[in-house]
Structure formats: C-alpha cells, structure tokens
Amino acid sequence: MKKRLRKKKHLAEFKEFGWYVDYQFESVSEEADFAFWDMLIEEVEALGLMIGGSTTSFFAHPASRVPEATTQYRQQQLHQWLTRQLGVGAVTSSPLTDAWYGPFQ
Numbered sequence: 001m002k003k004r005l006r007k008k009k010h011l012a013e014f015k016e017f018g019w020y021v022d023y024q025f026e027s028v029s030e031e032a033d034f035a036f037w038d039m040l041i042e043e044v045e046a047l048g049l050m051i052g053g054s055t056t057s058f059f060a061h062p063a064s065r066v067p068e069a070t071t072q073y074r075q076q077q078l079h080q081w082l083t084r085q086l087g088v089g090a091v092t093s094s095p096l097t098d099a100w101y102g103p104f105q
Helices: 003-008 030-046 068-084
Strands: 017-025 049-053 057-062 088-093
Touching (some): 017 068, 030 068, 057 068
Antiparallel strands (some): 017 088, 049 057
C-alpha cells in the first residue's frame, strides 16, 4: 500500500493510539467537583491530549500523532496525576488501543 493511502487510513507508521480511563470520584460539593474537573482539563491540555466520554470514564488520545512510546508516557503521567488527587479512587487505564480501528469497549 502506498504511503499516501497508509496515512489516509491511519495504518502502519501512521497509527494513532489511545486508551480508556475509569476512576471513582467522591463528590464533596458541586464547587469541589468543578474545581477538580477544571484541574483535569488543564492537565489533559498540558499533556497534549484530547478526551471524550463522561466525567469518570473517558477515552484519551494525543491531540496530534506521536510515537507509541510517547503515548505510553502520557498515559502513565495522566494515571499518576489522577491517583494523586484527593477524592479520586480506583483509577484504571486500559492498554493502548488503535484510536481509529479499536477494539473499543
């Protein structure tokens, strides 16, 4: 397959990876919830990620195509950040999955 088609179809060297994140959050107050989610959004943006889903379960992937090793590093950084936050428990991250072709949960 030609390079142009591999890029268009996100195959081989043009694969993009993402992962699922699930965590439990103990709500203290509405203000605390909004403060936590603001901090989460800032951390996601600082890591160069995009997320989609609910507030406690989402799919994360880099905003631009990066090597798989860099994606794994960002996955570890987000996981560590979540585990350090007060009120957050039981953080789980799925293995990296192909962001275009799955498998999806």
